[in-house]
Amino acid sequence: NAGVTQTPKFQVLKTGQSMTLQCAQDMNHEYMSWYRQDPGMGLRLIHYSVGAGITDQGEVPNGYNVSRSTTEDFPLRLLSAAPSQTSVYFCASTLGDPSRGELFFGEGSRLTVL
Amino acid sequence: KNQVEQSPQSLIILEGKNCTLQCNYTVSPFSNLRWYKQDTGRGPVSLTIMTFSENTKSNGRYTATLDADTKQSSLHITASQLSDSASYICVFDQTGANNLFFGTGTRLTVIP
Numbered sequence: 001n002a003g004v005t006q007t008p009k010f011q012v013l014k015t016g017q018s019m020t021l022q023c024a025q026d027m028n029h030e031y032m033s034w035y036r037q038d039p040g041m042g043l044r045l046i047h048y049s050v051g052a053g054i055t056d057q058g059e060v061p062n063g064y065n066v067s068r069s070t071t072e073d074f075p076l077r078l079l080s081a082a083p084s085q086t087s088v089y090f091c092a093s094t095l096g097d098p099s100r101g102e103l104f105f106g107e108g109s110r111l112t113v114l
Numbered sequence: 115k116n117q118v119e120q121s122p123q124s125l126i127i128l129e130g131k132n133c134t135l136q137c138n139y140t141v142s143p144f145s146n147l148r149w150y151k152q153d154t155g156r157g158p159v160s161l162t163i164m165t166f167s168e169n170t171k172s173n174g175r176y177t178a179t180l181d182a183d184t185k186q187s188s189l190h191i192t193a194s195q196l197s198d199s200a201s202y203i204c205v206f207d208q209t210g211a212n213n214l215f216f217g218t219g220t221r222l223t224v225i226p
Contacts, residue, residue, distance in 0.1 A: 004157075040218060042219070045214070099209070103160065107155075
C-alpha cells in the first residue's frame with residue numbers, strides 16, 4: 001500500500017536553481033494537490049488538479065508550475081528557487097471532490113533554499 | 115476573512131490523562147470539518163471528518179465536537195498514550211470552493 005509517494009524527502013538548493021518535487025499516487029485518485037507548510041501557519045494550497053490534463057492555481061501559486069499528464073503523477077516545479085520557498089511541501093490526493101472525501105497526504109519534502 | 119485559529123499552541127500532559135484541543139473558525143459556509151494528526155516529520159493523517167450539521171464524531175479515543183453557535187470545534191483525547199504526541203490540525207472546507215482552510219495546529223506532548 002504505497003498511497004501517496006513524494007520524492008525527494010530533503011533537498012537543498014541555491015537561489016536561482018530549479019528543481020522538481022515528484023508526487024505519485026497509486027489509488028486512482030482524480031484530485032491531487034500541493035501544499036506548503038511553514039512555521040506558525042496552516043498548510044496553504046499551491047496548485048491542484050481535478051484530473052489528467054487539468055490544473056489550477058491555489059492560494060500561493062507564484063514561483064511554482066505544475067502539470068498532470070497522467071492520473072498517477074503530479075510534479076511541482078520550481079523554476080528559479082528563492083529563499084522564501086524554503087518550506088515543507090506536501091502532496092495530497094483524494095478520489096473525487098476534496099470537500100467530500102478523505103484527503104491522503106504524502107510524507108512531505110523539506111526544501112531549503114540558500 | 116476565512117480564518118482558523120487553534121489553541122493552545124502547545125500542550126504537555128501526563129500519560130493516561132485526558133485533554134481537549136480547541137479550534138475557532140470564521141469559515142462560512144463550510145461543508146466539512148476535519149481533524150488531522152501529524153507526527154513529526156510525517157504527513158497529516160485523518161482522524162475525523164464531520165459535516166456542518168453534525169455535533170460530534172468519534173474515532174476510538176478521539177472525539178470531535180462542533181458548536182456552530184460559538185463557531186468552535188474541539189478535539190477531546192481520552193486516556194492519552196505516548197503515541198498521541200503529535201500536532202493536531204483542524205481543517206474546514208468552504209462550500210463551493212476548491213480549497214481547505216487549515217489551522218496552525220496544537221503540538222501535544224504526552225510524557226510518562
